[in-house]
Amino acid sequence: MSRIRRHTLLRRPARNAVVVGTAVLAAALTACSGGSGGSGDAKGGADISGAKKAEISVNLTGQQAKAGEPVKVTLAGGKLQQVTVTDGKGGTLAGKIAADGRTWTSDRNAAPGTTYAVEAKDDKGSTAKAGFATAAADKVNKLTLVPGKNSTVGVAQPLSIVFDHPVKNKAAVEKQLKVTTSNNTEGSWGWMEDYSGKTRVDWRPKEYWKSGTKVTLNADLNGVDSGSGWFVRDYTTNVTIGKNQVVKVDLDNHRLKVYRDGAVVKDIPVSGGTPGGDKRSWRGKAVLMAKEGTINMNSETVGLGDAYNKMVDYSMRLTWSGMYAHAAPWNSQYFGNTNHSSGCIGMSDANAKELYGMAQPGDPFEITGDETKGPQAVNNGYGEWNLGWEQWQKKSALNGAATSGA
Known part of the structure; x- marks a missing residue:
């Protein structure tokens, strides 16, 4: 010295x-x-x-x-x-x-x-x-945050992070992820392999968010070693929880109802997936991932051969595996009486347009029906609501302990 x-x-x-x-x-x-x-x-x-x-x-x-x-x-x-x-x-x-x-x-x-x-x-x-x-990093890990900054989302939307490279030091990373809310919402992180095969961690409230909640995620990761690459910056996102809106789909009775603040504001006749095979719909609690508008749907991309290849309007994605709610005018004879689709929830053009205008990314779709595949996997979209609270807490890297937003 x-x-x-x-x-x-x-x-x-x-x-x-x-x-x-x-x-x-x-x-x-x-x-x-x-x-x-x-x-x-x-x-x-x-x-x-x-x-x-x-x-x-x-x-x-x-x-x-x-x-x-x-x-x-x-x-x-x-x-x-x-x-x-x-x-x-x-x-x-x-x-x-x-x-x-x-x-x-x-x-x-x-x-x-x-x-x-x-x-x-x-x-x-x-x-x-x-x-x-300090010496430069030999490998850098980056991430993608959902929702994006200043988003307004529905009451079921989790905070979701997907990493470019595998995260081996999960506990060290999770310690640097801080969620703060305007009303002390209780929630927990849960780790999984994303549908894409990448490492993913989501923060889910114990129950659906309260409308109007302000949420901030600070990922203070600069200087943290993920185990397969360094983080070289911090990340943040701010979210507002929008309307208290829940979509309930009863595939046994072929109805879709939109509830806002507990009251029905829209009742739509629908047709779900054809029973008895791979075309059945998923049931359970799905989350509206994105409103994608008019898109091309090709059955070969979801393992259903050459059943269809068409442009579809008012498409609202519910899973990564290809389940949507959308307009399906070619199926009009089955709305309200028969499940006869390739797994999606179809409705008339007019009803799909109205639902599309009402829907928020992050709205829960609670789907019931005896002739369905079962609950979607946790990583197939946002399937974490199909786990009980204690099950979800165990997916945290910090001893399965929940965290609370201050």
């Missing part, structure tokens, strides 16, 4: 010494002496007898420091008053001074490929500056 020798100019008023370096903090040099005592002049001077240098050390040094661990600043003598660690983009690492005043430790880890400046002040007013840079 380097040391800086203090130089003193005799018979001049003393000045605070500021030393710039990576590991040395000069003790305050100003001292008042009164009366005829001391070594200063009549105006008072620096009494340096017995003064000692104070030193700091930073655990990360050089230009290739190891990322992924906290920054720690240690003072050899005296007490730290303030420590600031700033990155090259102007961001700061928050941290805490220990009870004995000797050390300061950042709350978060140093991120890879980042330059940091350290400024420390002791309890006597002296300042030291140090700097270091």
Whole structure:
């Protein structure tokens, strides 16, 4: 560790010494002496007898420091008053001074490929500056957040994160995912393999959201090692929960009803999937993933041979495997009386148009019927509502414990 020798100019008023370096903090040099005592002049001077240098050390040094661990600043003598660690983009690492005043430790880890400046002040007013840079990440992990920023969604919409590369350190990642809500909504993270094969984690409330809830997700992942790549930035999204709207589909009676605040606002005759084979519909609680409008539907893409290939209007996706609610005018003779589709929930053009206008991504579709496939898988769209609360909590990497939005 380097040391800086203090130089003193005799018979001049003393000045605070500021030393710039990576590991040395000069003790305050100003001292008042009164009366005829001391070594200063009549105006008072620096009494340096017995003064000692104070030193700091930073655990990360050089230009290739190891990322992924906290920054720690240690003072050899005296007490730290303030420590600031700033990155090259102007961001700061928050941290805490220990009870004995000797050390300061950042709350978060140093991120890879980042330059940091350290400024420390002791309890006597002296300042030291140090700097270091971390080695660049050999592999970077990124993610996709749903819903997007400033979205308004239905009461069943989970917060969902899909990662570009597998996440092996799930607990370390989950600790950095913070959900805050305007009404202290209880919820939990749950890990799964997405339908695409990628790692995914969703945050689901214990019960459907309350309309009007404000939700913020902060993924403070910069500097976290996923186990197959580093995160090199933080992410955030803000969501508002929209109308309290639930769509109930009774395939035994071939009706779709829209409930808003508990009251029926629309009743539509429908036709679901043909019983007895692969064309059956899924049942359980699905979530409206997206309103896709007019799209091409080809049965070969969902393993049903060449049964159909057509443009379909007012398409509302419910699963990744291809179940939609949509207009199906070619099936009009079956609406309200028979399930005779390839798995989707079909209705007239007029009713589909009206439902499409009312629907919100995130609306729950609660589908019942004896002649169905069963509940959709958790990762086939947003199927987590088909698990009980305790089952869902067990999918958290943090001992299966739920988290609450503050």
